[in-house]
Amino acid sequence: MSKLLIDVGSTYFKVCQTSGISQYFRDFKKDIYDDLVTKCGNIFANYQKEDIFICSSANGGLSTLIIGLTNSFSLKFAKNIAFNSGINIIDTILYSKIEESRAPSELVDVVIIVGGIDGIGGVFDEKLFDYLKNVQYSNIVYVGTKQDVSFLSAHIPELKVLGNIITEKLHVNGGELKEYLTNLYQADIVGKEDIKHLYEITANQIYSTPYIVNRSLPLIDANFEVVNPFIVVDIGGATTDIHYSRDLVRDNIVSESGYDRLVFKKLGVFKSRETLIFAAKNNEFVYELLAYLNVTENILEEESEKSLRILMQLSIFLVLYKVSRLHPLYVTLHLELLNTIVLTGGITKVLSYEEVEMIIEFFYKKVMNLHAIPNIVMDSDYAIWTLGMENNENSAS
Amino acid sequence: MKVVTGVVGNDIHVVANRLIDISLQARGFEVFNLGVNTSLEEFIDAVVETDADILLISSLNGEAEGWCRDLQFLRSEYNLKEVIFVIGGNLAVGEAAQSDIVPKYKSYGFDLVFHQIDLNTGLDEIERFVKERV
Numbered sequence: 001m002s003k004l005l006i007d008v009g010s011t012y013f014k015v016c017q018t019s020g021i022s023q024y025f026r027d028f029k030k031d032i033y034d035d036l037v038t039k040c041g042n043i044f045a046n047y048q049k050e051d052i053f054i055c056s057s058a059n060g061g062l063s064t065l066i067i068g069l070t071n072s073f074s075l076k077f078a079k080n081i082a083f084n085s086g087i088n089i090i091d092t093i094l095y096s097k098i099e100e101s102r103a104p105s106e107l108v109d110v111v112i113i114v115g116g117i118d119g120i121g122g123v124f125d126e127k128l129f130d131y132l133k134n135v136q137y138s139n140i141v142y143v144g145t146k147q148d149v150s151f152l153s154a155h156i157p158e159l160k161v162l163g164n165i166i167t168e169k170l171h172v173n174g175g176e177l178k179e180y181l182t183n184l185y186q187a188d189i190v191g192k193e194d195i196k197h198l199y200e201i202t203a204n205q206i207y208s209t210p211y212i213v214n215r216s217l218p219l220i221d222a223n224f225e226v227v228n229p230f231i232v233v234d235i236g237g238a239t240t241d242i243h244y245s246r247d248l249v250r251d252n253i254v255s256e257s258g259y260d261r262l263v264f265k266k267l268g269v270f271k272s273r274e275t276l277i278f279a280a281k282n283n284e285f286v287y288e289l290l291a292y293l294n295v296t297e298n299i300l301e302e303e304s305e306k307s308l309r310i311l312m313q314l315s316i317f318l319v320l321y322k323v324s325r326l327h328p329l330y331v332t333l334h335l336e337l338l339n340t341i342v343l344t345g346g347i348t349k350v351l352s353y354e355e356v357e358m359i360i361e362f363f364y365k366k367v368m369n370l371h372a373i374p375n376i377v378m379d380s381d382y383a384i385w386t387l388g389m390e391n392n393e394n395s396a397s
Numbered sequence: 398m399k400v401v402t403g404v405v406g407n408d409i410h411v412v413a414n415r416l417i418d419i420s421l422q423a424r425g426f427e428v429f430n431l432g433v434n435t436s437l438e439e440f441i442d443a444v445v446e447t448d449a450d451i452l453l454i455s456s457l458n459g460e461a462e463g464w465c466r467d468l469q470f471l472r473s474e475y476n477l478k479e480v481i482f483v484i485g486g487n488l489a490v491g492e493a494a495q496s497d498i499v500p501k502y503k504s505y506g507f508d509l510v511f512h513q514i515d516l517n518t519g520l521d522e523i524e525r526f527v528k529e530r531v
Contacts, residue, residue, distance in 0.1 A: 069445055069446055070445050072436075072438060072442035072443070073442055096474060096475055116446055117446055170429055
């Protein structure tokens with residue numbers, strides 16, 4: 001009996017049968033299970049639960065929606081705390097514009113409400129409740145003025161109240177919120193409800209997509225035109241993963257695997273769009289890069305095909321930058337030794353080879369001071385993922 | 398009464414800023430001092446977060462003209478009709494007559510404008526304005 005392989009991404013489902021790979025754009029109004037069954041239910045009918053293998057990158061980190069009173073204080077402080085807790089900010093809502101703001105269509109892990117120093121009351125009103133009626137969330141936390149606590153608690157069931165993150169001197173006080181978000185994140189690792197539900201389809205363990213991709217790495221150079229050392233960059237809607245040969249790291253860590261991976265939960269072009277733009281705007285090369293791409297920073301605020309392409313190009317640059325010697329916070333890879341860059345994930349469906357090449361040339365010229373660039377391989381039919389799933393399944397059986 | 402104050406734009410006249418802070422406190426105001434190098438949006442946002450009664454912007458290098466033109470727009474964004482908007486200091490680059498400067502800043506949305514006027518005189522004027530409004 002043949003196997004059925006499914007990858008649940010933040011933007012697409014990918015389904016692999018012997019006959020080939022098909023992909024389905026996700027309906028964010030539905031939960032993952034319902035959406036998958038609606039789209040692929042007839043396929044599942046042909047397979048036993050034991051022959052269906054699922055991996056997911058849709059459970060990569062927590063998502064948050066922040067509702068704040070002003071850009072300069074409430075939203076700025078809450079965003080800063082969320083970033084530092086490793087949370088994906090999917091949107092921020094300025095309270096004065098809440099009536100015109102659209103609620104996110106997907107399930108939000110935690111909604112953060114903030115506004116006003118202690119001592120002032122009546123900051124929030126019915127507008128907030130009307131908006132929240134349209135938001136699907138798992139947790140909701142209030143970190144604004146004390147005076148509104150009883151009013152909000154009376155109207156929002158399950159509201160978690162923590163100390164105000166804005167001090168009486170308009171400074172940030174993030175301790176309690178940071179601890180709360182960090183604890184939520186830990187709880188999330190245990191498993192999201194959305195993903196747990198998928199065990200109705202499969203009798204096998206559900207793995208994370210980065211794990212599966214990592215499993216395929218030892219086999220990549222035999223199956224693709226890839227020369228070691230190489231990196232695999234998987235840029236998706238919510239997260240970006242980079243898998244790299246350990247030959248690129250000069251440290252004294254002894255590892256069983258020849259490959260390691262880094263996950264950038266904040267970098268994605270769809271679900272984590274805002275955090276990607278935030279990271280881009282704070283990069284020292286970004287304006288030069290935008291000029292090189294012949295666009296202005298206004299493109300980052302647009303919702304268009306071109307804007308998506310630019311964001312994807314930016315994300316390639318940012319990932320390389322974050323592992324380069326210019327960015328000591330992450331692992332430093334010796335990119336001058338790199339022979340091949342393999343791109344996989346949603347990015348290969350949007351960008352052309354030339355667009356990828358353009359951005360890698362810019363990176364190597366500006367950051368590495370090199371004119372030669374590594375070989376580029378575009379895995380546009382998810383062959384790496386299929387390879388990893390098959391390898392995982394064979395070693396399990 | 399709550400007052401948000403600070404120096405607008407690329408202006409680092411910190412001594413003047415400190416003097417304004419101390420003088421306001423001595424007169425019984427609750428002061429939120431944003432310090433130097435403050436943007437207009439930050440001032441407005443501080444007024445919103447603190448529910449302040451007065452916004453007192455100071456400027457000494459004449460840059461305020463370029464930084465305060467959007468006041469009407471930002472003021473309407475948050476419906477801040479009750480807040481008193483004040484600006485003072487040296488409000489022009491080079492020489493400029495009161496008769497030119499005051500109407501210009503009032504057209505930007507300021508209720509009180511003090512160009513090259515002594516600090517205490519300006520603060521007296523603010524207190525008088527507040528009493529009249531009440």
